[in-house]
Structures are given as C-alpha cells and as structure tokens.
Amino acid sequence: MKRGLTITLVFEASSLNYGEGMGNISVLKHLTRADRQQYTYISRQALRYSMIDQLGWDNTPTEANGSGSKKVIQFQPSATIDKYPEIDLFGYMKTEKGSGAKTRSAVVRLTSGVSLEPFQADLDFLTNMGMARRTGENNAIAQSEQHRSFYSYTITIDLDRIGIDENDNLSLPNDEKTRRVCDFLSCVEYLYRDIKGRRAMNLPPLDSSTSVFPHGYLSLALLDRKFFLTRWKSKSAFHLLAMMIFYHHNRPLMTEEDCMEYDRYVQSAFTERCRALGILPKDGQSDRGMRQRAYANLRGEAEEESFQLRYILLKGLLNRIDYCASAGRKTADEPLVGPDISACTRTAMENSGYTLRPVQDYLASHAGENLIIEASTGIGKTEGALLWLGGRKGFYTLPLKVSIHAIYTRICDEKGIAFPHAALLHGDAHAYYLSQDSEASDLRWQAARLFACPLTVCTVDQIMRFVYKANGTEIAAAVLARSYLILDEIQMYSPELLAAILYALHVITSLGGHFLILTATFPKLLLRFLERESIPIAAAPQTFHADLPARHRIQLCAERSFPAEQIIEQGKTRKVLVICNTIAQAQKLYQTISSAAQSVYLLHSRYIRRHRSLLESAILRFAPNQKASNTNSGIWISTQIVEASLDLDFDVLYTSLCTVDSLLQRMGRIYRSRPYDLGDQPNVFIIDNGDGRGTVIEETLYAFSLAAVRNFNGCLLEESDEQDDKSRMMDLVYDPEKNPDILKSPYYQRVSDRLNTFKNLRLYDTDNANFREIDSITVVPESIYITLEESGKLNELTQALASDDIQEVFEARQELLQYTTSVRQGTCPTPESQQLLWKHSRIWRCPGSYDFDETTLSDVGFQPRKRSTNHRLIDQAQML
Structure with a gap:
C-alpha cells in the first residue's frame, strides 16, 4: 500500500513575498479571486527556499550549462541524494554532455501560501527620520505595501520515495529516511522567513490551543471606562472612542463563536499576559465587556445620524493618522510649493490676454460657498470653478474618464494652467501612472490614493464610497469634510448615482465641507432633493449664457424613422451628425446609408479600443470646434457617447428623441461656437422613433420630453438673460412647479428610494460595495x-x-x-x-x-x- 502524508497549515504573518519594485515602491505579490478581491501570497518557490535555507540543505553543488544567454543553472551530475537531502526531497534535473538528462520529480510538493483575508492596499512609509533631522535634509520616502493576514498552504509528501533514487541505484537506510522526514517536519513547525535581508516573520502553524485576535480588539479590553467617564463625563464620546479602537482596521465582524472565544481569552490568558508585562497591575482585570459594548453600539446609539456623522469623521481622521505615523509626517497632505491652483489659473488667463468673464468673476467673488451654476458651454466655467477653490484643497469630479483626462492635462500642462500638483484618480488611474514610467509618477499615484494632493481630478466613485457605510471608507468623508468639492456635469448620472451623490453631499456639508455644482442643464427637481436632505446652498442657482443668443432651430419630424435620403443629400455639402439612442439602431442606419453614399462613418462603444481610438481621432479631425472651420462634408452616425466627451462642431444634427437634458447636450455638438445663420431652416431634426424607449430611456421621461419638444417645434431657441428657451424646455420636464407629474415618475421614485436606502443603512451592514453598480x-x-x-x-x-x-x-x-x-x-x-x-x-x-x-x-x-x-x-x- 502506498504511503503519503498531506498537511495543510494555517499561520499568521505580514507582507511575505514582494514582487518587482516600481521606483521606490515595494509591491506585494497578489492575485485576484472570484470575489474580485485581491489576496497576497508567498510563492511555493519562496517557501521552499526558506525551508532549504533553514535546514542547511543549500549546499548541493550547481553549475551553468550551455553558452551565452542560453545558459541554464542546474545541479552537478555528481550530486546524489545520499549526500544532499535537498535533491532527495525536492528533486533535480542533471545533464551531461553526450548523454540524456536525468530527472527526479519532487517527493515533497508545496502549494503557494495564499492569504485568507483580502488585501486592502495598505502602505507603509519608510524613511530614516533620525538621520534626516541630523543632517537637516528631507529624506526620500520609500513605500511598501503591507498586509497582515492568516495564510494557508499545503504540503504533500510521497513517503515511499524518500531516500530512493532509481537513476543512481540508491536506497538509504530507514533511519536516515526517518531522520530526513522528521527534520523537514520540525523545520515546518518552526519555519521563519527572511524578507529583504532581515529576519522578518515566523511562519509556524497556529497552535489550536492559542487564540489570535487583532490588536484593535485586544486594545479595547484595556480601555478604562471608569477613568474616561470620571474625566470627560460623556458616555456618547466614550462609545465613539470604543468603536474607533475596535473597528479601526477593516476586518470581517466576529461570529458568535469568535465572540465567545474572545471573551474567554480576554478573561484569562490575555489578562495574565498583560499582568506579566506590566500593562495591568497584578490585581488588574481586562474588560471583556468592552467588546459587547462595541457590538451593541452598532445596533444602538450608532443608528442615530448625529452619532454616525461624528463617528465617520473621527474614524476617518484616525485612519489618516495611521498613514501619517507610518510616513513620519506631521500631515497627510502634501505641502504646496509655489502658487496655488487659483493663482495659477489667474496667471494663465492673464498670460493669454483674457479678463474674467461674468461666471468666473461670480465664482471668484463667492469662493468656497455652496453654489449651483448653470452655464453654457465655452464660457470658461472650468477656470471659474478653479477660482472658486480660492487656493483651498479641492476635488474636481466628472462622470467620464475621457473628460477627466482632458481637464487634468489642461490643469497640469505648461501651456495650460501649469499647476503641477494635481492628481488623477479613477478606475484606470494606476495604469495611467504606470504608463508614465517614472519614479515621480509612482509617487503621484500613491499621493492620489491617499487624497494627499492640493487638487484631485477624479470620478465620484473614488471619493464617495462612504455612503455605503462600509468599514474602511470613512477616510474620504473625513478629507471631504475639510475640502471643496466640484461636481461637473451632474445631469449625466443615473438616478441611483445621483442619489449617492446627494447623500454624500448631505454627509459632507453636515461635517463642514463645501461644494459647487456645475452643469449646462440643471434639473430643478434636484432643488427639491437638496432641500429635503437639508443640504445648504448659499444662493439660488445662477445661470450664465454665452455671447451667442441663438444657435439652434429645431424641427420635430413627422416621420417615425430617419429620413435617409435627406441625410445623404445634406451630407454631400455639409457636416451631418446623426445620433441614435441604441447601438443596434446606429448599426442598422449605417448599413442603410453607407450603401447609398460616400464619406459615411460610424462611432459607438462596441468597437474594440484600438478602433474606437482611431474613430474618435477621425471625428475630431472631421468636425473640430475651431474658429477656422474646415470644408469637410460627410455623415457621422453615433450614439450618446458623443454627447459630452468630444469637442465637436457639426453643421446639422439628426437625433432620435431622448430626454430633454440629453437632447440639449446633443445640440451642443453643432453650431458649438457660432451663431445661427440659416434663416428659417432647421439645423436640428428630432425623430420620434421610440428608439430605446422603456429600456435605455425611462418611459415617462420620454413622454415628458416629447411634450416639451412639441412646445418649441419649429422655434429658434433663444439663450439669453432675457429669454432662455432651453431652460424652459428643461423646466417643462424636471421642474415640479411646471410639471407636477415628475413627482409621480419612476425617475423620481428611484432617486427617492435609493436616498432612503442610504439614510437607513446601519454602520458596517454592507461591504465596500461597487459604487457604480457596473452593468x-x-x-x-x-x-x-x-x-x-x-x-x-x-x-x-x-x-x-x-x-x-x-x-x-x-x-x-x-x-x-x-x-x-x-x-x-x-x-x-x-x-x-x-x-x-x-x-x-x-x-x-x-x-x-x-x-x-x-x-x-x-x-x-x-x-x-x-x-x-x-x-x-x-x-x-x-x-x-
């Protein structure tokens, strides 16, 4: 009967296996599992190396075979298992010139040791502060990823093959075989690992008689409740402190069995150890009841909003302090060297010969106030928003990554605003920084993740996860509580995301933060939600217009399908843009028109990335938004992806009917920076073809928008302080005073229901959820x-x-x-x-x-x- 031994071991350790470093950043090896979380691991090769080193078996002679770059390092042919236990247990391959290779498969096989808890991207900041202070110099900060977790790996031993090698006709005595197995098992029991040249971590398996709890849980048991209440006399403050200590690391909540084990351990073994170390007096007792109070607070006082807000702020600040202490810094924010963002913006405008426009002057004079600004495209609202910051720490959010990159480049570029201290933060930001291939870029990425920069250009999901009240998300709320938030193009978010943003604004303003909402089309329904959630604004929404009183004359077509022949005819002499609500409709229309016309192109989101990039570059060359327009003619068929991300200027628009806010965005792709000059001829043709109705577009919003368009059918839309037809169109859909039925719509209900969900969430009832609910x-x-x-x-x-x-x-x-x-x-x-x-x-x-x-x-x-x-x-x- 074959004999074997299989052992699965669990141990607790920190940061076991670093991979290739990037600049001054040491990166842990990790993998992604089915739950989409990352887990660190120590490779089986690294475990084997540590075992061989500790056993003193690393003396097997080796040599390099081959020539040039094809040399292979392997064991010398003379090495045999009777002299060298390493190749007995872990196998070999040996070759001699003129003869075949001899191989021995491993008798001892290992798996990699994979963490049992997900990696949370914690960082340690390493700097020799003592030496730096002595020399009066700022020492460079190195950074290394950190992860303390339980790990598990498995060992399998083929006992029948220990000490037997048929290649060399060797069979060792049984006592030698036994000794080797016992030595190996003893090594595993007391295994340690050197990391980066230092004895860093013991890796013995956990003793089933030993209890292991995170230090935050144990620290709570030493908190002196009587002392605190005698001195500060606030039970609520004490509960805050207890919860902050207990939950200051993001770990799964303890099970009922864990709680029972914790109580037993704190009452006995932990108390004895603390007495022996002098942490407690000889007659002192740790308080196991503190754990019960921390858990009880989650379902008691912590359900009150005022308590939640204080806790989120203080817990977030505590987590930031952890980063500061690790870095040896007095503050987590990077010091600003040189002029701030607002000063750089003014300088850039002066150097270009610009004076402040009305929207910029208003925002500069109301810097830091909670404001809503509705502004036409091209009147300088971006510069105005940067002036609104007034040099304070800010976050500039946009819904689309392509828009974020455009704003970020404009801010940082020497030919733009020339502010070098901005950071970029979105789902693919790490890839962007890696592509820069410089040590400075590595540092910018880490600073961006820590919200350390004076200005961060980002997506809302990177800074608003705290609305889910998951453990570990509080840092962003604490940072935003003392920052200034710019929300650009807020009308582009889904009802669910809009609800998350509204609740985040409620939290931020309650904690002392400030915000600015920028949009070309502001739905007044949002004012109802702002008032309902007690989100303060300093003044009524302000509207600013461009110096172009009219650019678009609309026509609601009688046909229920796109007039292909008319589009083809106009495409012979003009730049024609056709926008469909669905990709399927766009593809079908393209096949119809391209079969009968030349210079017809299609752009949607189902091209592979390299082809979409080619098409986006082509459409920007075809219809750029420039004063000196080209003479191109032709037809581009697209979807809503051209609504906001591309700076285009076509001559004619044909579009499927959509929500009125999207319709106004689509109009902005034609006659973008020039006045209407076509007499009575429409340049916007709207087709009520039901494309995406009830699927892409919510049914009632489609109906409301159709009614609004009918009110202005055939009209030249005025855009001035005296008459703003586009705002009137928006109000016919989204203003409860003009359209009371909006309050009965599924759109309103979706925002309202999701807001209530966020408000009623209890602390730590959810994990760190996917903010965008990506579909x-x-x-x-x-x-x-x-x-x-x-x-x-x-x-x-x-x-x-x-x-x-x-x-x-x-x-x-x-x-x-x-x-x-x-x-x-x-x-x-x-x-x-x-x-x-x-x-x-x-x-x-x-x-x-x-x-x-x-x-x-x-x-x-x-x-x-x-x-x-x-x-x-x-x-x-x-x-x-």
Missing part, C-alpha cells in the same frame, strides 16, 4: 480572438502576462485591452472558471461578428450573436 463586462469579440490566436499574438501576450516583471505584465495587459470592448451583462455569459487567458482576468471571449477596416475606418464593429429561433442573445460562450 457591463469586458470582452474580446470571437473573430478578434481567432485572429490573435492564429497570428501567435495571443501566445505572446499570455507569456508576458505570466512574467514576474510588473512593468511587463502591465504593458501586456494594456496591449490586450486594446483588443477588447464592453457589452452589457447578459450579452455574454460570465462563468468565473471560463475567463480569457487567466481565471480572474474579468475578460471574456464573446461570440458574434466583428467587422472593421482600419484603412477606410468603415463597417459596423461588434454585433453579439443572437439565437436564430427567438432572437434572444446566446446564453453560452466558448472561452479559453
């Missing part, structure tokens, strides 16, 4: 996948993604993403085990056709495959 997945279209596979590119990328070099992995992933696009959940099934290239890549191979010519920039892009029987999207996909 799309990343896919490689099937035909693109086949092309990559046949060309060998897929294999090349797969090998690069397996590299230990973090920069090589980053570059390979970025290249792979150029062949991907996004589709809605349900378009392509997403079983966790069937992802592309590696198990948790979050990239799928999706069936369907993909057509595009990179030379002519023509064809429809990706069309996911549908069933032939009932036209439903397929529910299975072939994946690697």
Whole structure:
C-alpha cells in the first residue's frame, strides 16, 4: 500500500513575498479571486527556499550549462541524494554532455501560501527620520505595501520515495529516511522567513490551543471606562472612542463563536499576559465587556445620524493618522510649493490676454460657498470653478474618464494652467501612472490614493464610497469634510448615482465641507432633493449664457424613422451628425446609408479600443470646434457617447428623441461656437422613433420630453438673460412647479428610494460595495480572438502576462485591452472558471461578428450573436 502524508497549515504573518519594485515602491505579490478581491501570497518557490535555507540543505553543488544567454543553472551530475537531502526531497534535473538528462520529480510538493483575508492596499512609509533631522535634509520616502493576514498552504509528501533514487541505484537506510522526514517536519513547525535581508516573520502553524485576535480588539479590553467617564463625563464620546479602537482596521465582524472565544481569552490568558508585562497591575482585570459594548453600539446609539456623522469623521481622521505615523509626517497632505491652483489659473488667463468673464468673476467673488451654476458651454466655467477653490484643497469630479483626462492635462500642462500638483484618480488611474514610467509618477499615484494632493481630478466613485457605510471608507468623508468639492456635469448620472451623490453631499456639508455644482442643464427637481436632505446652498442657482443668443432651430419630424435620403443629400455639402439612442439602431442606419453614399462613418462603444481610438481621432479631425472651420462634408452616425466627451462642431444634427437634458447636450455638438445663420431652416431634426424607449430611456421621461419638444417645434431657441428657451424646455420636464407629474415618475421614485436606502443603512451592514453598480463586462469579440490566436499574438501576450516583471505584465495587459470592448451583462455569459487567458482576468471571449477596416475606418464593429429561433442573445460562450 502506498504511503503519503498531506498537511495543510494555517499561520499568521505580514507582507511575505514582494514582487518587482516600481521606483521606490515595494509591491506585494497578489492575485485576484472570484470575489474580485485581491489576496497576497508567498510563492511555493519562496517557501521552499526558506525551508532549504533553514535546514542547511543549500549546499548541493550547481553549475551553468550551455553558452551565452542560453545558459541554464542546474545541479552537478555528481550530486546524489545520499549526500544532499535537498535533491532527495525536492528533486533535480542533471545533464551531461553526450548523454540524456536525468530527472527526479519532487517527493515533497508545496502549494503557494495564499492569504485568507483580502488585501486592502495598505502602505507603509519608510524613511530614516533620525538621520534626516541630523543632517537637516528631507529624506526620500520609500513605500511598501503591507498586509497582515492568516495564510494557508499545503504540503504533500510521497513517503515511499524518500531516500530512493532509481537513476543512481540508491536506497538509504530507514533511519536516515526517518531522520530526513522528521527534520523537514520540525523545520515546518518552526519555519521563519527572511524578507529583504532581515529576519522578518515566523511562519509556524497556529497552535489550536492559542487564540489570535487583532490588536484593535485586544486594545479595547484595556480601555478604562471608569477613568474616561470620571474625566470627560460623556458616555456618547466614550462609545465613539470604543468603536474607533475596535473597528479601526477593516476586518470581517466576529461570529458568535469568535465572540465567545474572545471573551474567554480576554478573561484569562490575555489578562495574565498583560499582568506579566506590566500593562495591568497584578490585581488588574481586562474588560471583556468592552467588546459587547462595541457590538451593541452598532445596533444602538450608532443608528442615530448625529452619532454616525461624528463617528465617520473621527474614524476617518484616525485612519489618516495611521498613514501619517507610518510616513513620519506631521500631515497627510502634501505641502504646496509655489502658487496655488487659483493663482495659477489667474496667471494663465492673464498670460493669454483674457479678463474674467461674468461666471468666473461670480465664482471668484463667492469662493468656497455652496453654489449651483448653470452655464453654457465655452464660457470658461472650468477656470471659474478653479477660482472658486480660492487656493483651498479641492476635488474636481466628472462622470467620464475621457473628460477627466482632458481637464487634468489642461490643469497640469505648461501651456495650460501649469499647476503641477494635481492628481488623477479613477478606475484606470494606476495604469495611467504606470504608463508614465517614472519614479515621480509612482509617487503621484500613491499621493492620489491617499487624497494627499492640493487638487484631485477624479470620478465620484473614488471619493464617495462612504455612503455605503462600509468599514474602511470613512477616510474620504473625513478629507471631504475639510475640502471643496466640484461636481461637473451632474445631469449625466443615473438616478441611483445621483442619489449617492446627494447623500454624500448631505454627509459632507453636515461635517463642514463645501461644494459647487456645475452643469449646462440643471434639473430643478434636484432643488427639491437638496432641500429635503437639508443640504445648504448659499444662493439660488445662477445661470450664465454665452455671447451667442441663438444657435439652434429645431424641427420635430413627422416621420417615425430617419429620413435617409435627406441625410445623404445634406451630407454631400455639409457636416451631418446623426445620433441614435441604441447601438443596434446606429448599426442598422449605417448599413442603410453607407450603401447609398460616400464619406459615411460610424462611432459607438462596441468597437474594440484600438478602433474606437482611431474613430474618435477621425471625428475630431472631421468636425473640430475651431474658429477656422474646415470644408469637410460627410455623415457621422453615433450614439450618446458623443454627447459630452468630444469637442465637436457639426453643421446639422439628426437625433432620435431622448430626454430633454440629453437632447440639449446633443445640440451642443453643432453650431458649438457660432451663431445661427440659416434663416428659417432647421439645423436640428428630432425623430420620434421610440428608439430605446422603456429600456435605455425611462418611459415617462420620454413622454415628458416629447411634450416639451412639441412646445418649441419649429422655434429658434433663444439663450439669453432675457429669454432662455432651453431652460424652459428643461423646466417643462424636471421642474415640479411646471410639471407636477415628475413627482409621480419612476425617475423620481428611484432617486427617492435609493436616498432612503442610504439614510437607513446601519454602520458596517454592507461591504465596500461597487459604487457604480457596473452593468457591463469586458470582452474580446470571437473573430478578434481567432485572429490573435492564429497570428501567435495571443501566445505572446499570455507569456508576458505570466512574467514576474510588473512593468511587463502591465504593458501586456494594456496591449490586450486594446483588443477588447464592453457589452452589457447578459450579452455574454460570465462563468468565473471560463475567463480569457487567466481565471480572474474579468475578460471574456464573446461570440458574434466583428467587422472593421482600419484603412477606410468603415463597417459596423461588434454585433453579439443572437439565437436564430427567438432572437434572444446566446446564453453560452466558448472561452479559453
């Protein structure tokens, strides 16, 4: 009968295995699992190295075989298992010139040690402050990722093969075999690991008789309640302190069994250890009841909003103090060297010969006040917002990453505002900083994550996760409580995101923060919510217009479909933009028009990234927003992706009817910076074709918008202080005084219900949730996948993604993403085990056709495959 031994070990340790460093940042090795969380690990090679080193078995002779760059290091042919236990237990490969290779598979096999708790991206800041102070110099701060967790790994030993090597015809005595197994097991029991040249961590398995609890839990047991209440006489303040200590690290709440074990341990072993160390007097007793009070507070006083707000602020500040202490700094904010952002903005305007426009003058004179500004495009609202900051710490938010990058570049560029201290923060910001390939960029990324910069340009999901009241999210609320928040293009958010923003504003302003809302189309329904949530504003919303009193004459077409012949005819001499509500409608219309006309192009979100980039560059060249317009003519068909992210100026717009705020955004893509000059001829044609009605566009908003458009059908829309037709159109839909039915709409109900959900959430009832509730997945279209596979590119990328070099992995992933696009959940099934290239890549191979010519920039892009029987999207996909 075969004999074997399998052992699974659990141990607690910190920061066990660092990968390739980036600049002055030491990065832990980690992987992503099915729950989308990252877990650190120590590789099996690293564990084996530590075992061999500790056993003193690292004396097996080695040599380099081969020549040049093809040399391979292996064990010398003379090394045998009777002399060298390393190759007995862990195997070998030995080759001699003129003979074949001898191999021995490992008798002892290991798995990697993977953390049992998710990595929270904690950082340690390392600097020799003592030496720096002595020399009067600022020492460079090194940073290393930190993760303390329980880890688990498994060892399997084939006992029948210990001490037996058929290659060399060797069989060791049983007592030697036994000794080697016992030595190895003893090593495992007392294993340690040197990390970065220092004895850093013991890795013995946990003793089942030993209780292990985080220091925050144990610190709470030493809190002297009587002393605190005698001195400060505030039970509420004491409860705040107790909860901050107990929950100051983001860990799962203890189970009932954990609580019972905690109480037993604190009452006995922990108290004895504290007495022995002098932490408690000989007759002192730690307080196990403190844990019960901390848990009780979550369901008692902590359900009161005033308590929650104080707790969120203080807990966030405590977590920030942790960062400061680790860095040896007095403040977590980076010191500002040189002029602030507002001063840089004024200087840039003066250097360009500009004087303050009305919106800029108003914002500068009302700096720091809670304001709502409705401003036309192109009148300098961005510079006005930066003047509103008044040099204070600020966050500038936008809904689209492409817009964020444009604003960030404009702020930092020497030819722009020339403020070098801004940070960029969104879901792909780390990739952006890595692409800069400089040590300074690494530091900027870390500063951005810590909210340390004077100005951060970001998406709202990066700074408002605290609305879910999950443990570990309080830092952003504490930072925003003493900062100034700019919310640009607020009308573009979904009802659910809008509710999250409104609740965040309630929290921020209650704690002392300030905000500025900027938009070209402000829905007055928001005023109702601001008042309901007691969010203060300093003045009524202010509206500022451009020096162009009229740019658009609209016509609601009688036809229920796009007039293809009319579009083709106008496309011969003018720049025509067609916007559909759905990709399917845009693709269908493109096929109809391109078959009968030249210079017809299509742009939507289902092109792979490299092709979408080509198309975006092409449309910007075709219809740029410039004073000196070109003479191009032709037709571009698109979707709502052109509403805000691209600075375009077409001559004519044909659009499916949509919500009135989106309609006004679409109008802004034509006659963007020039007055209307067409007499009685419309330049905006609106088609009531029901495209996306009830799916992409909420049914009642569609109906309200249709009624508003009918009120202005055939009109030249005035945009002036005397007459603002576009604001009147908005009010016919979103102003409860003009349209009381909006208060009965599903749109209003969705915002209201989600707001109530946030208000009624109890602390730590949820995890750190996905703020955006993303409903799309990343896919490689099937035909693109086949092309990559046949060309060998897929294999090349797969090998690069397996590299230990973090920069090589980053570059390979970025290249792979150029062949991907996004589709809605349900378009392509997403079983966790069937992802592309590696198990948790979050990239799928999706069936369907993909057509595009990179030379002519023509064809429809990706069309996911549908069933032939009932036209439903397929529910299975072939994946690697």
